[in-house]
Amino acid sequence: MTQSLKGRYAIVGLGLTEMGRVYDSAMGFAVEAVRRALDDAGLARQDLDGLCLNPGLAWGEAAMGSFALQQALGLRDLGYSTTMNIGGATAAAMVQHAVMAIEAGLATTVACVFSDAPLKPPKPAADGKQKQGSAAAYGFARGLNAAYGQFGVNALYALVARRHMHRYGTTNDHLGAVAVAERAWANRNPAAQFHETSLTLADYHRSRWIVEPFHLLDCCLVSNGGAAVIVTSAERAANLRQPPVYIWGFGQGHPGGDPVDTLTSGAPWARQNAFRMAGIDTSDVDVAELYDCYTFTVLVTLEDYGFCPKGEAGRFAADGTIAPGGRLPVNTGGGQLSSFYMWGMTPLSEGVIQARGQGGARQVEDHDVVLVSGNGGILSTHSTLVLSPLAS
Amino acid sequence: MSTAAKPLPEVTEELRPFFAAARENRLVVQRCEGCGRRRFPPREICSECLCRDARWVESGGRGTVVSFNVMHQVYHPAFAAEVPYAVVLVELEDGGRMIANVVDCPLDRLAIGMAVEAVFEKRSDEVALPQFRPRA
Secondary structure (H helix, E strand, O other): OHHHHOOOEEEEEEEEOOOEOOOOOHHHHHHHHHHHHHHHHOOOHHHOOEEEEEEOHHHOOOOOHHHHHHHHHOOOOOOEEEEOOEOEOHHHHHHHHHHHHHHOOOOOEEEEEEEEOOOOOOOOHHHOOOOOOOHHHOOOOOOHHHHOOOOHHHHHHHHHHHHHHHHHOOOHHHHHHHHHHHHHHHOOOOOOOOOOOOOOHHHHHHOOEEEEOEEHHHEOOOOEEEEEEEEEEHHHHOOOOOOOEEEEEEEEEOOOOOHHHHOOOOHHHHHHHHHHHHOOOHHHOOEEEOOOOEHHHHHHHHHHOOOOOOOOHHHHHHOOOOOOOOOOOEOOOOHHHHOOOEOEHHHHHHHHHHHHOOOHHHOOOOOOOEEEEEEEOOOOEEEEEEEEOOOO | OOOOOOOOOOOOOOOHHHHHHHHOOOOEEEEEOOOOOEEOOOOOOOOOOOOOOEEEEEOOOEEEEEEEEEEOOOOOHHHOOOOOEEEEEEEEOOOOEEEEOEOOOOHHHOOOOOEEEEEEEEOOOOOEEEEEEEOO
16 A cells, blocks of 8 residues: 555755866765765764665766765665666655665665766866867767757757647746746755846846757756765654655656657656655645756646646746745745756755755745656656655 | 868668668658558667567658757857757658758748658768758
């Protein structure tokens, strides 16, 4: 019976490194994130007996990444170890795996870790050797799509977003409303990369096009850094340093097919299990931390959790609903668009902060039910967590 | 201004028949030997019936724009002089979906649902690329 898991496991530690244009190896960030999560929880390394790693791009193939991380951390005698990758849905999925591993008796205390270091330090200007764009440097451009000038994930998501606009009447004003709302939240979060910079809808429209229909400010920040959470049983959680963040429910959904046709994430499936396990409905959600690789992703996700009818999220967001002071606070730390991009760890970490009531100027008063979503690929993979400061 | 040539797609074993046909200005797509479904891009295994056998068959080259984007960011120097340019996703009438560009069509005329037909753009002795232009 999945219902019996509600409130029986908790997130007890959160470790976030410096984020953004900071430089370390992917392993260095991962180790530092785990160290901070242990400190946060009041646990020691020897308390960990399970390890889940989501390797970011800088890990390369990372076929045995969690073992490499175990060795780097000097961890002995783990009962559970896994390296997972379903893109941006991995973070919340790692928490699910941690719960299942503990429930199965394989481990008691599991660290779930992500890190990445895609940004390289600026080269000293005196270097002399000018690196100009010779075609030989573009070894990535070998496929059929590249021959047509179709490069990168932005361009793929743009095809889906354009189709959504065509079918439902979504506009750049609607996309911009998400960027503006998240920036307003970032302005209340001192750790956000855009903490000091305000944003209006006019600013949004003035930001340069990357690939229409996406302006620069529709796209997430690329960031270096690491993030970790520690999962254990509710019994152990009761005696640790931080207020426990109880896991009420979880689910996954991976629709398959072509997102240009479905215009749907995996949330409609993921939410069924998660909400049934948590015993909640969409209307019970106090705070939503939604995966936001693009402004567009937030709109689709709002629809797919049932906060508004399919196709209506643009108008929903444009009414100020998700901004500070709105009816449904969304991405309260500034999200991937305005705070930092750590794949699914961005919404997960902010969900933990909100559920603990540690959001400072951005803390949402009612935060008994916190929804966290993860999304990978082009709306390809999806994971859901329902978190709460209450055990039941 | 960069004079770099546009990247030539690698003529992989999988795509060799596609490029051989394109050199003769013919568009071909895969047809599953198991269920008869036509598909593009090519796959090793049919996702409908899991059959591994497919052959390349002629496409009429007529299709519809399912979606499009307009690229402004320069990812490769050969496209520096072209931005902004559109990339389209075309659904072929007789099966298959292709990424391509639309030729003979100003950006402000491009629309989802536009009827298009294949034409060929020679990129090298070995490679001609199917492109699409509006049809009446």
